[in-house]
């Protein structure tokens with residue numbers, strides 16, 4: 001028996017559970033109308049909420065930065081990988097977020113790993129929403145802190161856990177997605193801030209899906225709840241509404257300075273590429289100058305939500321959402337895969353998400369400002385004819 005034969009057996013188990021995953025090749029630029037596996041499809045599976053990933057201004061900025069600085073940053077930020085562009089981007093993020101400062105990581109995933117490992121260690125405790133993103137879970141494990149999950153958005157349970165557990169540890173950190181990526185609902189930010197204050201905890205909010213989307217200025221979850229004046233660690237990504245790549249943490253000057261000295265995934269990795277940095281910078285300018293994109297997105301959300309409530313056999317199948325992520329609960333993994341496939345055949349690209357990514361199988365629809373109402377109508381018709 002080879003030492004590697006368990007891998008084949010594991011793959012067989014994955015297949016049997018209907019958990020096997022594959023990539024979906026999209027050719028061309030992305031956007032609303034895509035070519036998926038050689039067939040045209042309307043895209044309801046992208047995180048490009050504002051339609052910026054194919055925007056000429058971002059593309060031109062990326063090209064200009066590549067011509068000026070080359071393709072790679074060629075080193076870690078503290079050694080040879082820092083360019084003036086990186087600092088400009090960090091200042092732009094801090095301005096958007098209305099924080100003292102910001103630090104840019106090479107991805108959102110790395111931002112979470114680095115920040116969690118820098119903020120807490122084995123003598124500390126993390127209180128985590130049970131539906132938090134995988135990168136927060138991995139970062140929590142990596143930090144060595146004790147991790148206590150609380151039921152999704154359940155502030156009463158969190159309070160109980162804080163009462164019982166917090167005194168046994170040195171530092172405390174509450175961690176939550178701002179917009180839950182696989183559900184579309186928001187964290188109860190004001191209550192989390194209150195609890196953090198009451199129980200002497202830090203609070204980290206992952207604004208991957210809120211950045212550029214939520215709030216009157218598009219600054220994210222904090223902007224939505226108008227809670228910008230309270231102490232908080234705001235993490236986010238440049239890879240979703242900002243159409244680029246990279247992650248960030250925004251907050252107090254001391255926090256950011258500390259992360260520059262203590263976040264291993266910032267110190268020991270190559271700086272973000274000039275092209276990605278410049279594209280994100282151009283995207284932030286658009287977020288600030290074109291609020292109509294957010295307005296359009298909100299209109300789409302309301303329109304599709306109403307439509308779905310009309311056509312779903314049970315209204316409860318539509319998960320609560322305050323974001324461009326709308327999820328329809330489906331009974332099991334086999335069913336959700338078949339529904340995703342049927343939609344595909346109707347020319348609609350909707351993600352079928354199943355365990356272990358989420359606790360229950362669902363169709364996950366993401367909206368873009370660049371969708372048109374006829375696209376939403378087509379989706380509604382196709383969903384109507386499915387047995388959901």
Ligand SMILES: *Cc1c(COP(=O)(O)O)cnc(C)c1O
Nearest residue numbers: 107108109133181208237239246
């Ligand atoms: C996408 C995502 C991340 C990771 O961000 P990347 O920049 O893609 O690495 C982190 N947290 C949440 C909630 C996300 O949805």
